[in-house]
Amino acid sequence: MTTWIDIGALDDIPARGARVVKTAFGCVAIFRTGEDQVFALEDRCPHKGGPLSEGIVHGQSVTCPLHNWVFNLETGLAQGSDEGAVPTYPARIEQGRILLDAAQLENRSAA
Amino acid sequence: MSKKKLVVIGAGMASGRALEHLFAADPDGWDVTLFNAEPRGNYNRIMLSPVLSGEKEFPEIVTHDDAWYEKHGVTCRFGEKVTKINRAAKTVSGEEGEPVAYDKLLVATGSNPFIIPLPGHDLDGVIAYRDLEDTNAMIEAAAAPGSKAVVIGGGLLGLEAAAGLKLRGMDVTVVHLMGHLMERQLDVAAGYLLRKALLDRGIKVLCSANSKEIIGVAGKVKALMLEDGTELPCDILVMAVGIRPNTGLAAEAGLATGRGIHVDDHMLTSDPDVLAVGECVEHNGAVFGLVAPLYDQAKVVAQTLVGQTAHFVPKEVSTKLKVTGCDLFSAGDFEAGEDREDIVFRDPGRGVYKRLIIKDNRIIGAVMYGDTADASWFFGLMKDEEDISEMRETLIFGPAFQGGNTLDPMAAVAALPADAEICGCNGVSKGDIVAAIEGGATDLAAVRAVTKASGSCGTCTGLVEQVMGVTLGDDFVLPAARGICGCTEHSHEDVRRLIKSQELKSQAAVWQELGWKTKDGCHVCRPAINYYLLADWPLEYRDDPQSRFINERKHANIQKDGTFSVVPRMFGGMTTSDELRAIADAADKYNVPTIHVTGGQRIDLLGVKGEDLPAIWADLNKAGMVSGHAYSKGLRTVKTCVGKEHCRFGTQDSSGLGIKLEQKLWGAWSPHKFKLAVSGCPRNCAEATCKDLGVVCVDSGYQVGVGGAAGMDVRETDLLAQLPTEQEAIDVTVAFYQLYRENAKYLDRPYKWIDKVGLDWVKERVIDDLENRKALIERFELSQTIYQKDPWAEHARERAETYRPLADLNLQAAE
DSSP: OOOEEEEEEGGGSOTTEEEEEEETTEEEEEEEOTTSOEEEEESOOTTTOOOGGGSEEETTEEEOTTTOOEEETTTOBBOTTOOOBOOEEOEEEETTEEEEEHHHHHHHHHO | OOOEEEEEEOOSHHHHHHHHHHHHHOTTSEEEEEEESSSSOOBOGGGHHHHHHTSSOGGGGBSSOHHHHHHTTOEEEETOOEEEEETTTTEEEESSSSOEEOSEEEEOOOEEEOOOOOTTTTSBTEEESOSHHHHHHHHHHHHSTTOEEEEEOOSHHHHHHHHHHHHTTOEEEEEOSSSSTTTTTOOHHHHHHHHHHHHHTTOEEEOSOOEEEEEEETTEEEEEEETTSOEEEOSEEEEOSOEEEOOHHHHHTTOOBSSSEEEOTTSBOSSTTEEEOGGGEEETTEEOOSHHHHHHHHHHHHHHHTTOOOOOOOOOOEEEOOOTTOOEEEEEOOOOOTTEEEEEEEETTTTEEEEEEEETTEEEEEEEESOOTTHHHHHHHHHTTOOOGGGGGGGGGOTTOSSOOOOOTTHHHHTSOTTOEEETTTTEEHHHHHHHHHTTOOSHHHHHHHHOTTSSSOTTHHHHHHHHHHHHGGGSOOOOOOOSBTTBSOOHHHHHHHHHHTTOOSHHHHHHHTTOSSSSOOTTHHHHHHHHHHHHOTTTOOOOGGGSOHHHHHTSEEOTTSOEEEOBOOGGGOOOHHHHHHHHHHHHHTTOOEEEEOTTSSEEEEEEOGGGHHHHHHHHHHTTOOBOOTTSSBEEEEEEOOGGGTOSSOOSOHHHHHHHHHHHHTTOBOSSOEEEEEESSTTOTTOGGGSSEEEEEETTEEEEEEOOEESSSEEOOEEEEEESSHHHHHHHHHHHHHHHHHHSOTTOOHHHHHHHHOHHHHHIIIIIOHHHHHHHHHHHHHHHHHHOSOHHHHHHHHSGGGGSOSEEHHHHHHO
């Protein structure tokens, strides 16, 4: 089941940037690419816990600000020689608003 | 059998085409009445642009003339608005005459231009771009010599209007809200090329520009005022920001409407005797603005009317801009995605950009600029969902070029004109180097000896070698490439040189003109390019926070746990009891766990939460303190000893000079961090001889040393000059910093840069050549007018919101 909730306007996030959403189970980073796609990932690098929302967004990737690990925003997989993955959550844009799937976020606590 | 009665409301492109299909399928079955609010019949509305520009006359774009209507027995009610649809009585009422009865009704009311309700939008001279009346109004306005036009909207229609008005001799400015032109059809790279082409033909283009108010005098438009206060004088203002389906009549008649009039696959509305077609309809949530799907709809309308079963299926559509000389093409879906791949081709010399978006070995989108000759071939492959895996290697070169060579990495240099400056130190152009090579200089040393190119600072060596490679071909073996990153073959030095000589003033310009292999760079090249642009074009280029490492974006140092450290500036390492009290209060108020005294003579508050940053900054600002830029590739600190004011050995006022230097330099960005110190005597308590620039005071004046380091490498400074006065010490410091800012590779500290260019090269420019010293200082001061401002105050005032979470779902759950 999906429960889409409105978390803010697309314009609240700069292009090639990110903002965080606080949840009961930690922060989720919402990324906006140069082409106005949005992605939601856990705001935590699997390497040393860096806040991915503070990284540089390029193409469909983000570079962790602590040690330059690069993650694909769509799959959450580390790129290049690094190994690891960041949980991803469904997010979409509807009429300029960003929607997150609350049901998926809650499932995270059960997992 | 008596004829069936069809009433058509609206004589646009869709209804005209529907009637053609209807009469073809059933020539004698229908008695048609055609209403049109415009006082004329069907014409090709999309050809209004050539009419505006003067490339066509109106009669050439009429699609159906009086003879055609007569031949098919169409009763024309042109220039008459329909006032009411009575579905119960099955009649349509116009402004004049009796209601007209129908068996079937076709609503083709099209769309209305969207007028932004800015103050002054109803002034005389504010024009939408929709019909022949609008077009004629524009042509009339353009006839006055020296007249000016502003066009709001950088989409298809707005740009066609702008180009037409320019051809008519008007002075035209396009104001566009988004960051690049035609953002719905083009990506950033193609938008950049389009903007450049329009600028080349004298059309001014302002992107990311917010309109605020239309100013008028005596009821007539006079200027457009932007949000930032800019005033653009104009005699006409064309608003081309979009269209809205015209659903008023249908909604009043009780037909189901949303954004448009709801239709099913057969183009039937919620009333089975009423059909709708064109820009006024909404089908499966989509509305339509381009002509191709409207023609498909028209066909379905005719088939439905004659009782055949037909389905409207939206197809891929493509866009072409009808501006002579601007070749662009866009089709399909061009967003990036995990399951998608890009094939990008850029030819900077010809201003060509092509991008194909591939998914599962099929083309799903295409954007092209500059050369659209192969567009229809690509569009065909896309519509037919053809498997392209066999021709993938050479696909981008088009149908005529299968099996060709791979791209030449030196194309960008090959494309440079002969007068392009390659060596800035010695003023050597590409043509000079080519001439030298043709005169027999076949290796770098020979070229250097003949032309002096790369003989001074040496940073253009890579470019000189590439010119040699292009000129000599296979006879010259290019040294291994040292590109900045995977996005480009160009080295930092090449990019810096080309940004200056080719006057590249935006990141999109760098990516396109230098043939970047990625869409928008990466975390390695973006911060470097951003720095080069802001250092070389302080007035023209706007700093891009999204291309900065987090510390510089948030003006604080990120720590391993994701918290930040806050270091207020203490000029020359001097502070006061009030400042210390404010720091202590801030530390208490924001629960700062760690307070540390830094090596740069100031205080570091560690462990501040990201969302608290604007508030703690505002508190420190109140006590008169500004950002210490402890996080920046820029001016950090000026460490001082107390000097002769207190010290019995002091020879000069070292802390006073330190304060003056820091006040002059703070806020500036540079290729890497820049640390200074001023010691009051050769005992050197401020450790000035291991700084990027250090001043050691002596009885006779000031010894300025440069290129020290005490990090991964430990280096002692080399003496740049001994100067008699404090003012000269300040001037030389500023000039040295500016020379470093303009020439060094990103992330090279001064000692690394000096190793490459040589101290003599620096001395020539900063010490010997007084004119040049003065010019460097002037350029630095110009840059400081933009960049010497406290980012803390600015962010606390204007951007505090961006430091907070976008949403807090914990709070929502609790509510």
